[in-house]
Amino acid sequence: MGEAHPCFSGILFLWATAHHLKGLKMTTETTTEQTGSEIKEIEIKSMFIECREWFDKVNGNSYFSARIWVNGGQVAILPFQYGYGDQFIYEAQKKLTELGYLQPEQMFRGMWSYAKAFGYDYYTSKAYTNKNQMFKLYEKYTEEKVTISNKETN
Numbered sequence: 001m002g003e004a005h006p007c008f009s010g011i012l013f014l015w016a017t018a019h020h021l022k023g024l025k026m027t028t029e030t031t032t033e034q035t036g037s038e039i040k041e042i043e044i045k046s047m048f049i050e051c052r053e054w055f056d057k058v059n060g061n062s063y064f065s066a067r068i069w070v071n072g073g074q075v076a077i078l079p080f081q082y083g084y085g086d087q088f089i090y091e092a093q094k095k096l097t098e099l100g101y102l103q104p105e106q107m108f109r110g111m112w113s114y115a116k117a118f119g120y121d122y123y124t125s126k127a128y129t130n131k132n133q134m135f136k137l138y139e140k141y142t143e144e145k146v147t148i149s150n151k152e153t154n
Helices: 006-018 087-099 111-118
Strands: 024-032 036-044 046-056 061-070 073-082 121-128 145-148
Antiparallel strands (some): 046 061
């Protein structure tokens, strides 16, 4: 397969964050040793999963890494791991459930179906790349856990 143009995922990301529907209200809770606990309410308007896949020609295995964006802000990174095809979506769904963006009882529902039910935009993008261009966890990487403040309306 050919590689996606490097600007494509950035353009899709900008379009995804600019094009919003009614959304899903959530409460986030950030806990740090210095500041204690901070709770704020947000509304989900878009969710974007950006994937990079690499094929190891020597061993014949495929690997991926991904970044998860909610409302234009990065909420998680899925580091380099084995998988191909849509595996990045399933792993992102697990991570989003762990962080509270998805309800545990919805774990096995399709992401597009979940987004449609809650009224927010959902996008994915995958680029085939080199191993050195995979997403990595960085030194000051943090994740926020959230709780959903309203229930499914559809």
